[in-house]
Amino acid sequence: MSHHIVELKDVYFKYPDGTETLKGISFKITHGESVGVVGANGAGKSTLLLQINGYLMPSSGSVVIGDLKLDRRSRKEIRKKVGVVFQNPDDQLFMPTVFDDVAFGPLNLGLTCEKVRERVEEALKTVGCIELKDKPPHHLSSGQKSAVAIASIIAMQPDILVMDEPASSLDPKSRRYLINILKNFRHTKIIASHDLDLILDVCERCMVIREGTIAADGPADKILSDRDLLETNNLELPLSLQKIL
Amino acid sequence: MHMSDALLSPAVGATFWAGSLAVIAFSAKKLKENLDEKMIPLMGVLGAFIFAAQMINFTIPGTGSSGHLGGGMILAVILGPHAGFIVISSVLTIQSLFFADGGILALGSNIWNLGIYPCYIAYPLIYRTIVKESSSSKRIVIASIASVVLGLQFGAISVVLQTLLSGKSELPFSTFAYMMLPIHLAIGLLEGFITAGVINYIRVAKPEILESVSSSKPFSPDISIKKIILFFLLIAVITGGLMSWFASTYPDGLEWSIEKISGSSALHEDDKGVAQSLKKLQEKTAILPDYNFKSDDHSSGPESPEQWPNVSPGTSVSGVLGAIMVICLIFVLGIGIKALRKKKN
């Protein structure tokens, strides 16, 4: 089944001001894989993620999602398959109530009001926030906001879930809750994070990005226990491994 | 600078509401034609920015008291007149509802006074004339100050006119104007300076913002000029009407004002012709005959249940007694409802 594959071939990306952030990225992610993306600040993690849903387009090289090659016309279709959760939930909850935010995606997909309602309730139940349905976002705690932001994406039922620093503003309990939700999400997951313990917990595979290229790509438990590799990339061993190794 | 409901009459309030709604519909249409989707979140968030900026106070140099920013002009410069107008209207709407700033009826007038003049008069006529693509920062300062000051002066005069036409205040035109205009001149200088400061800062720190925003700005000069000419005509007519009332009911006042302004009494013998024709004009254009301010005929409303003056003690007692009764009744009602609700819970 090719429709859930994410494949980047020799992708280069330059920002309008000239900074070349991605210098030849190639990888292939198959259906159901859970992949962590780690690296130093400025290495290119966020830029890479934004290529996958077509918000940014490669200067050269190709991005293929399922059967679609990324270009201006296929962007819209691709966004139906790839759901991206960004770092700051306040930037993603822009509607007056939680219900409206989670309904935003499904409504744009063209679903009927009834179907939209179903999707919203299902998504909110999955993240455990159904009772917050009619609240305005500014009445929510940051953990709740993160959960609702995720719900707003899974309500679109994407095949591929992409997340940029999902746990950065969460307290330990909310973080644990998030990890459980992610573990139950069956589809492809691509998660960029500095929280190496989360990656270890949730992802089977891990890519290390360094100065716009892939420095390492392999099983998460192997990569994340390689002290030298991590430290070369401004990272440390995950806390859970630090006492052991 | 915000008008308040209590000082407005229904006619004036409704008129300016109609005017503001018409312009809102116009701006919305203009925006839709050329809409860059990016504008919607940008407009909303910039509106919130104006709010936040208004909440920060600063000490005015030299006086030690604090002041704060208005925002109309900076929105017009950054977003263009149509989007700028829509954002200012939204900011005023929220202010009137949440902050008791002005009122619901006055909102129409406030949108007119604080939105139309900066966005559709001062900005196109002054700012755009002075500032071109690659103007120096000095030019921007001059343009900002000039346009903000003009916008605020128009706004201040509007407030005075609206109050006068409503007839609830005793302030004569000249006194009111003499108070409002200098104050708003000072405010305008300050705000213009700040506006320029922000624009120049952005030009240096992050010029791509100005570029990216200006590329989504629709602005067609031709239509705006027609609108502006029409508007000036309207102002002339209103002013003419007002002056004629003034002249016929308060000839001394007009002379006094003219004396003060020009240093000489302008209404001489040979000018009797002018006063005469003004009176004729007033009779012809007396749309609101009941709304005289300070005339001998004190029935200043179309429906007065009692005739004024009412100096007989008998009716006064009824009035007071009745007032007390009504207040008590309502108070009891309020407590009753509260008790009922508590019981329900």
Next chain:
Amino acid sequence: MPTFDKEYFNLGYLDALSYKDTFVHRLDPGIKVIATFLFVLTVVSFPKYELSGLLPFFFFPVLFVSSGDIPAKFILKKILLVSPFALFVGIFNPFLDRDIMYSFYGINISAGWISFLSIFIKYVLTISAALLLIATTSFPGVCYGLQKLGLPEIFVSQLLFLYRYIFVLAEETMKIVRARDMRSFGRTGKGLKTFINLISVLFIRTVEKSERIYRAMLSRGFDGKIRSAKKYSISGVDIIFILTTLALLYLFRKYDIAWQLGNLAKKII
């Protein structure tokens, strides 16, 4: 001039009140907007020197305060706090209009005071109407009402965004302001230049934020049109409410109830 923190918390408090669930909260927002507007129009249509005829109108704010579970003290405080600015113009009336209007057992009351009092009463009524409208109708509800009444879509959409992001921006601003104040040690730091720098930084951050929001919107399929799945419908209660309101407004305006009651009482006594 209330401080930043106070104004922000005021906003949040009023906003929180609007999400309660009482009879008046459940009324259709569009109907409430119309009713409030008509209320204000009626109050303001009274002549310059009217006093007693205005009093029955307090029925409406009292109704909303008591059945909407709104703390009366809060509303009163807000009204009185803002009043000096609003009444600034009216205060001149007693000085300019000296004709005696009422003579009351030896006390002469000038017309100017009467008109000022009239302005004050009108002010309290109209401002409380606006506050109570928002206190009993969530702001998105009011926006929905406005849209139903015909305001352009683009105006309403960005009004909603504005509302949503005031809270976010206010918090960011508070952080910046506190940072400034902590390094100011008194007056010297609050100068004009600092202010300009402050709001310029805030402005840039705001534009960047709007770009991130737009990015999130695109990622969820935004195509320029904001759709809604909500269905507000007008119930029988709403219709009864608006009809009763219209009837009462007309009654109170046409007949000076207070005066009639007083006359009646006099006859009985």
